[in-house]
Amino acid sequence: MDIPPYAQTAFEILESAGFEAWIVGGFIRDTLMGRSDNARDIDMATSATWRETKRAFVEAGFSAHETGTDHGTVTVVVDGHAIEITTYRIDGMYTDSRHPDTVSLASTIEDDLARRDFTVNALAYHPRRGLIDPYGGFSDIEDGILRTVGEPLRRFGEDSLRILRGCRFASQLGFDFDPVTFEAMCAAKSKTLSLSRERVSHEIDLFITGSHVHDALLRCIDVLAAVLPELVALKGFDQKSVFHCYDVLEHTAWVVHNTPAHPLVRWAALLHDIGKPAACYESDGARHFRGHPEISIIIGRGLLQRLGYSSKFTEQVLSLVKRHDDRIAATRKAVRSALRDLDGDTALFIALCQLKRADAMAKAPEYRMRAQTCESLLEILNEILAAEEPFTREGLAINGNDVIALGVAPGPEVACALDAALDAVIEEEVGNSLDELVAFVESWVSSR
Secondary structure (H helix, E strand, O other), X not given: OOOOHHHHHHHHHHHHOOOOEEXXXXXXXXXXXXXXXXXXXXXXXXXXOHHHHHHHHHHOOOEEEEEEHHHOEEEEEEOOEEEEEEEOEEEOOOOOOOOOOOXXXXXXXXXXXXXXXXXXXXXXXXXXOEEEOOOOHHHHHHHOEEOEOOOHHHHHHHOOHHHHHHHHHHHHHOOEEOHHHHHHHHHHHHHHXXXXXXXXXXXXXXXXXXXXHHHHHHHHHHHHOOOOHHHHHHOOOOOOOOOXXXXXHHHHHHHHHOOOOOHHHHHHHHHOOOOHHHHOEEEOOEEEOOOHHHHHHHHHHHXXXXXXXXXXXXXXXXXXXXXXXXXXXXXXXXXXXXXXXXXXXXXXXXXXHHHHHHHHHOOOHHHOOHHHHHHHHHHHHHHHHXXXXXXXXXXXXOOHHHHHHOOOOOOHHHHHHHHHHHHHHHOOOOOOOHHHHHHHHXXXXXXX
């Protein structure tokens, strides 16, 4: 297994000071899986106390920061790379289901690995001594299985975040669960309600941006129900529509999966149809969902606020949810109108096209051709930007001072005049030149 030069330097510093050290955790797992692009963050375990670790690196000319000394952790910076180094330890009881009441020093790396969550993370590597795998983590990696180290209910009782971490690893790695482990996750899921919203939202962000999120969402829905109860109504909800071949949950899972792995568009994908069960009515044997974007916004706002997302992020997500069903013709006029409605936010328009494309791809096969329209919309956007065509007030050849000079009183009327001018330019009723817009505003003023 190849390790980067800065990690080799860290080994040399600790061993020159008389201590033992091992790389532990996700770096080993991802490297063994061939996910070298993901194997960036390196964690190490050592026989040195945190004070001894800090002293060794400072004396070697590197910075060391006390980032978790209660648990024996310092973060050192070697050649621009941060490495978390933690003293071998054994955790005591977890009465708060998050932090061990006591932490005692362990004498061996094997003792330290015993406190890890899943076997695939309970691995240690040394460039000369090789791999230590006391719990069969390598075999579980080969089999694609997530299994706890030791008794599952005890592991999840120590820190219920491990339940959500299991869901996250399923999404990131594409692994299934050992049946006993999954049964314990379902049995203990209510414990996740005691987690802070920051810890929950962090794990859910990682979950929905995983490369195997479709399978993971279907697999983990009963576990996630504790922190995302709004999703439960989607499970098994038959759409009974010629437009759809999946129930609402699987449709949603495909939409999330087929959008770029960024929280904004993936959250919009997760929430875009969450209002369908509430909006549903049946007619002639088919189901209809008129008004479901509006209901999805109501449900989605409550969910995002409960998880502590910022107002700005929440409104951006809900803006996409609101417009995901809008028909946008593949014309410059329609694209400029959509951009105006999004306050000129081109990144949000791109995210909307990505969401609409993924939504189309998750419909019945004969209706997936609508995805091509979204590609056309992005091409038109590039043409509009290259030609510097206006879709906000700022892009007009006339400005507020010009409007005031035409006799419009300073204040809200100026904005109204500019909005009217922008609408006229977008609708191609007038050109974007100062002379034409002056004439337009003069006519607009006289007509009021």
